[in-house]
Each structure stands twice: as C-alpha cells, then as structure tokens.
Amino acid sequence: MLSPITTVRSTTTATPVSTPTGVSGIPGSTTEVGGVIKAAMPGTVMSIKVKVGDVVKEGDVVLTLETMKMENPIKANKGGKIKEIKVQPGKFVNVGDPLIVIE
Amino acid sequence: MSLIEKFKELEENRAKAKLSGGQEAIEKQHKAGKLTARERIELLLDPGSFVEIDSFVVHRCYDFGMEKRRIFGDAVVTGYGTINGRKVFVYAQDFTFIGGSLGEMHAKKITKIQDMALKAGVPVIGLNDSGGARIQEGIASLAGYGEIFYRNVMASGVIPQIIAIMGPCAGGAVYSPALADFIIMVRKTSYMFITGPKVVKAAIGEDVTFETLGGADAHAKLSGVAHFAVDNDEECINLIKKLLSYLPSNNMEDPPVVETGDPPDRMDEELNEIVPADPKKPYDVRDVINRVFDRGTFFEIQSQFAPNAVIGFARLNGRVVGVVANQPMVYAGCLDIDSSDKIARFVRTCDAFNIPLVTFVDVPGYLPGTKQEHGGVIRHGAKVIFAYSEATVPKLTVILRKAYGGGYIAMCSKHLGADFVFAWPTAEIAVMGPEGAIEIIHKSELMKAKTPEEVKEITDRLVAEYRSKFANPYVAANLGYVDQVILPKETRPMLVKALDAMSTKREIQPRPPKRHANMPV
Numbered sequence: 261m262l263s264p265i266t267t268v269r270s271t272t273t274a275t276p277v278s279t280p281t282g283v284s285g286i287p288g289s290t291t292e293v294g295g296v297i298k299a300a301m302p303g304t305v306m307s308i309k310v311k312v313g314d315v316v317k318e319g320d321v322v323l324t325l326e327t328m329k330m331e332n333p334i335k336a337n338k339g340g341k342i343k344e345i346k347v348q349p350g351k352f353v354n355v356g357d358p359l360i361v362i363e
Numbered sequence: 364m365s366l367i368e369k370f371k372e373l374e375e376n377r378a379k380a381k382l383s384g385g386q387e388a389i390e391k392q393h394k395a396g397k398l399t400a401r402e403r404i405e406l407l408l409d410p411g412s413f414v415e416i417d418s419f420v421v422h423r424c425y426d427f428g429m430e431k432r433r434i435f436g437d438a439v440v441t442g443y444g445t446i447n448g449r450k451v452f453v454y455a456q457d458f459t460f461i462g463g464s465l466g467e468m469h470a471k472k473i474t475k476i477q478d479m480a481l482k483a484g485v486p487v488i489g490l491n492d493s494g495g496a497r498i499q500e501g502i503a504s505l506a507g508y509g510e511i512f513y514r515n516v517m518a519s520g521v522i523p524q525i526i527a528i529m530g531p532c533a534g535g536a537v538y539s540p541a542l543a544d545f546i547i548m549v550r551k552t553s554y555m556f557i558t559g560p561k562v563v564k565a566a567i568g569e570d571v572t573f574e575t576l577g578g579a580d581a582h583a584k585l586s587g588v589a590h591f592a593v594d595n596d597e598e599c600i601n602l603i604k605k606l607l608s609y610l611p612s613n614n615m616e617d618p619p620v621v622e623t624g625d626p627p628d629r630m631d632e633e634l635n636e637i638v639p640a641d642p643k644k645p646y647d648v649r650d651v652i653n654r655v656f657d658r659g660t661f662f663e664i665q666s667q668f669a670p671n672a673v674i675g676f677a678r679l680n681g682r683v684v685g686v687v688a689n690q691p692m693v694y695a696g697c698l699d700i701d702s703s704d705k706i707a708r709f710v711r712t713c714d715a716f717n718i719p720l721v722t723f724v725d726v727p728g729y730l731p732g733t734k735q736e737h738g739g740v741i742r743h744g745a746k747v748i749f750a751y752s753e754a755t756v757p758k759l760t761v762i763l764r765k766a767y768g769g770g771y772i773a774m775c776s777k778h779l780g781a782d783f784v785f786a787w788p789t790a791e792i793a794v795m796g797p798e799g800a801i802e803i804i805h806k807s808e809l810m811k812a813k814t815p816e817e818v819k820e821i822t823d824r825l826v827a828e829y830r831s832k833f834a835n836p837y838v839a840a841n842l843g844y845v846d847q848v849i850l851p852k853e854t855r856p857m858l859v860k861a862l863d864a865m866s867t868k869r870e871i872q873p874r875p876p877k878r879h880a881n882m883p884v
Contacts (some may be wrong), residue, residue, distance in 0.1 A: 301693065301694055328695035329642075329643060329796065330644075332645055332692065333645075
C-alpha cells in the first residue's frame with residue numbers, strides 16, 4: 261500500500277535567466293508557400309475582403325473563414341497584388357487548400 | 364615507477380581522455396555546426412562547477428577490431444555541477460568517438476549518473492548526440508538502453524529529466540528522451556526517428572528526407588515529441604537553463620520563488636478589451652495570459668504543436684504556475700486528439716512537480732469528424748479529465764467565454780476538483796452552444812417554419828433567448844459551480860489571493876490505496 265507523501269515545502273531562490281530567442285512559435289491561420297495563402301484549418305469561406313488586382317499589405321485581412329462557428333480573419337502572409345482568388349463565399353475548404361494567390 | 368612518474372601518468376591520461384576522438388574529429392564536429400560534449404557541458408554549468416566522473420571507463424569489446432579502438436571515456440562525458448547555483452547531474456554523448464555510439468560501458472556511465480541524481484533528488488540533464496547502438500557490442504548495447512529506460516521510468520515524477528537532442532537519435536535511442544519530462548531539439552543538426560529514411564524506403568517505398576521525417580520542426584509541430592525546437596547549440600543550452608528555473612529539484616520541493624517586481628494587486632484595464640463579446644470572434648488567448656501573470660514570465664511549451672491549446676509556465680507573484688488555455692484563434696480553441704494529449708501530459712508534469720495549475724477556458728467542445736473519432740478522440744480526450752481529476756496541486760480556473768458541454772467539464776471544472784473557479788461576465792457556461800441547443804429543444808417549432816427566412820428569424824430569436832437565459836456565468840454561479848464572477852481586470856489579484864489561500868493545500872480525503880491508476884493512453 262502506498263503511504264501518502266508528506267511534502268516538505270522548501271523555498272529556494274534562483275536568478276531568472278534571459279529569454280532565448282526564437283523559442284516562441286506563432287500559431288497562424290495561414291501557411292506561406294510562395295505567396296499562396298492556404299487554409300490552416302478546415303472551414304467555410306464566409307466573405308472575401310479583396311478583389312483581383314487589389315494591393316494588400318502583410319497582415320491585411322483578405323477573407324474570413326468559419327471554423328467551429330468561429331469567424332477567423334485570414335491575413336495576407338506577404339504584401340503584394342492579389343493575383344487570384346481560388347474560393348468563393350460558402351465554399352468548404354480543407355487544410356492546405358489554396359485560398360488566395362498574392363503576386 | 365616513481366611518485367612523480369605516477370602523477371605524470373595521470374596527467375597524461377587525463378589529457379588523452381579530454382581529446383577523446385581526436386583533434387580531427389573535433390574539427391569535424393565544429394564544421395557540422397555542433398559543439399563537442401565538453402564544450403556543451405561547459406556552457407551549461409556554472410563556470411568551474413563541473414566535476415567529471417568515470418573519465419577512464421573503456422569498453423570491453425574484443426570483436427570486429429574493437430580492441431584497437433579503445434578510448435578513455437567511451438564516448439560519453441558524465442558528472443555533476445550547478446546551474447545558477449542549483450545542483451544537476453549531467454551526461455553528454457561524445458560524437459567524436461565512434462559516432463557517440465552506445466555500448467555496455469557507455470550505458471553504465473549514464474545509468475550511474477541517473478542513479479546518483481535520483482538518490483540526491485537532483486535533476487538529470489542529458490545531451491544526446493549518438494549514432495545509436497554500438498553494433499559491434501551486440502546485445503550488450505541493447506541491454507544498456509534497457510537499463511537506461513528503466514531508470515528513466517523510476518525517476519519519472521521524482522526528479523526533472525530534461526534531454527536535449529543535439530545530433531542523431533534513432534532507433535531504440537529515442538525512448539530514453541521519450542520517457543523524460545522535456546525534449547529540446549536543435550534544428551538541422553538533430554533528428555529523431557524509429558526507422559530512418561533508408562529503411563522507410565525499403566519497407567514502404569516512401570521517399571523522405573531526414574529533416575522531414577524526424578527533424579526538430581517535424582517533432583515540434585507535427586508529432587509533439589519535442590517540446591522545443593531551437594536554432595543552435597547555444598540556444599539549446601540557454602533554454603535548458605531557463606526551463607530549469609521553473610522546476611523544483613525534486614518532487615518534495617517547490618520550484619524556486621523569484622521576486623519579479625510585478626505588484627500582486629496590479630489590474631490591467633486592457634484585459635477588459637481582449638475577449639470580444641461576440642462569441643464568433645476569435646482572439647489570442649496569450650494576450651490574456653501575458654497580462655495576468657508577472658510581466659515577461661510566461662514561458663510557452665510546445666508552442667507549435669496543437670496550437671488550439673496553449674500551455675506553459677509562468678510566475679504569479681513570484682511563484683511558478685502551470686498555465687493551460689484554449690486558443691480561440693485556432694480551431695476555435697476546441698479540444699481534439701493532439702491538444703488533449705498536450706494538456707493532459709502538461710497537467711501531470713505540473714502535478715508531479717508541485718506546480719499549481721491555472722486554466723483559462725474558452726472552449727466550444729471537442730472537434731467533430733471521422734478523423735477525430737477514428738483516431739480515438741474518446742480515449743485521448745479522456746486523458747484531460749483523468750489528469751485534472753488526479754492532480755492534487757492547487758487548481759485555479761478562469762472561464763473567459765465559452766465553456767460548453769464536455770469541454771466545460773474537462774477544462775478543470777469545479778466537478779474535477781478545481782479549488783477556485785472564476786468566470787468573466789462574458790462567460791457562457793452551458794450544456795452546449797445556443798445554436799445546437801435550440802435545434803434540439805425547439806425542433807417542433809422550427810419544423811413549422813415554411814421558408815428559410817422564417818427558419819432564420821425563429822432561430823435568431825430562440826438563440827438570443829437561450830443565450831440570455833442560459834449561456835451566461837450566473838446559472839453556474841447560482842449553483843456554486845463558479846465561485847465568483849469577476850471583471851477581467853480583477854483576474855490577477857484574484858488569482859494571487861486564490862493561490863495564497865491554497866498554497867498549503869493538502870488532500871483531506873486520502874485516495875484509495877492502489878498500485879497506480881490506469882490512465883487511458
């Protein structure tokens with residue numbers, strides 16, 4: 261039979277160390293492959309915020325994708341001109357499906 | 364031999380041991396972008412604190428010409444020292460001699476360190492860089508792995524075990540790190556897999572590179588095997604030091620308390636703005652975490668794996684806590700197979716090492732679909748419930764917004780033994796989301812609708828009714844499932860006080876005696 265551990269509570273001190281760089285990762289809704297914005301989650305395209313020929317900056321919202329009843333803003337992964345829009349509102353997309361191509 | 368000659372002999376032997384595989388091999392190691400075993404230890408430990416043992420161990424293999432390849436140390440450097448003044452035991456495999464391969468005596472050096480660390484109640488740190496089993500030694504090298512694994516398991520939950528993969532790690536060698544608490548991998552120079560690309564090609568015809576199959580990013584993002592991926596050896600060593608600052612030396616101690624200078628009663632007004640009232644709008648839960656805990660202390664773990672859940676260590680008024688949160692900006696923060704594994708493992712790590720848990724809830728439920736069901740989301744999801752129920756450390760929960768159905772129960776609800784449950788005014792604690800609920804409750808009424816517009820009108824009305832009546836924090840607060848409804852800005856002071864109140868927590872009802880529980884895996 262196991263005896264419960266009687267925890268000895270001791271408190272020591274330590275000096276904090278510096279934060280190493282490049283450790284934290286950023287979960288994004290997009291994955292970048294040569295200017296193609298791909299779906300990082302499955303979902304339904306709700307609205308498209310750009311037209312072919314529009315010029316966008318990195319981080320601009322280009323469309324919204326509904327996943328699990330959440331309206332996820334999908335951002336441009338780089339600046340440039342919108343070359344092609346691969347989807348239309350109401351379309352269901354899977355992980356990895358191309359959404360928008362930026363030149 | 365005179366006394367002086369005897370002393371000189373020792374000096375010479377020491378120099379030989381230090382050189383290990385020789386200058387040429389050391390240069391090759393550097394060219395590959397890697398530090399040597401000794402350089403790594405030097406970086407890791409406080410200057411001058413390293414005490415080496417077993418420098419003169421050699422293998423005893425006489426086959427395949429191995430009798431001519433015998434070098435002091437047998438391709439692993441072992442010993443002890445301090446990191447920021449705290450004792451650690453360490454071993455570093457030495458790739459410069461027969462590829463750091465593991466034979467009988469090499470393994471014995473490692474198990475000696477493991478035994479000493481366990482006896483002393485001190486963390487053990489392994490720096491792995493090894494071609495794998497030393498084939499020439501045959502089954503003796505397998506025995507060596509087995510002995511190491513056994514000790515990994517005996518030490519599990521008693522002393523922290525941190526293993527850095529700083530070179531190859533293939534075949535059976537992967538299981539010692541897998542049994543440890545944390546794995547750190549270095550990009551481009553390290554890989555882990557059970558079978559390499561060659562065997563993969565021969566066995567199933569799949570073409571794959573080392574990096575794709577078992578590189579640092581593959582394991583940090585996809586498999587979840589690695590807790591951290593770093594760019595080089597120095598970063599890896601720094602990360603180990605930082606990680607250690609959040610851990611106690613053993614399960615009978617608390618983690619070190621650090622004076623952070625962040626006032627415990629600080630209220631952050633910006634917290635009131637982060638969570639959108641509209642439950643369809645996502646946000647980054649790390650914006651909440653960073654504002655609640657002591658500034659700059661949140662240290663995320665497995666940041667790239669299953670990003671729909673966020674885990675990590677932080678400090679709350681100087682004390683270390685384990686933070687678990689749903690991440691609404693990825694998959695709406697739902698629980699799935701991978702995030703369940705990630706959360707459950709972390710909860711158990713914290714519980715083993717006396718680290719209180721703070722859970723932030725915004726969960727719509729478990730991810731639906733055949734991929735999840737056939738992948739075993741039931742047994743994986745069960746781990747979250749199991750781990751939280753089993754944990755006896757202080758458990759504090761903050762419900763930020765959605766807490767629906769099974770997700771509500773699993774995310775450290777009062778029912779699983781949470782000590783304090785707080786809810787923000789934006790909380791929606793309900794058996795399921797309003798849309799799903801009214802489809803069931805008001806099925807007949809909805810069936811009467813003739814046009815899609817009519818359906819929408821009725822749905823919108825009923826959803827609004829349901830939301831105001833049931834999807835709020837007060838129904839749960841009326842029942843005492845929520846201890847207090849608080850303003851977002853009050854979260855930090857409330858958590859500080861709750862943690863204080865529970866800092867002397869002990870289980871008043873002893874749990875039934877058993878060998879061990881049977882956690883679903």
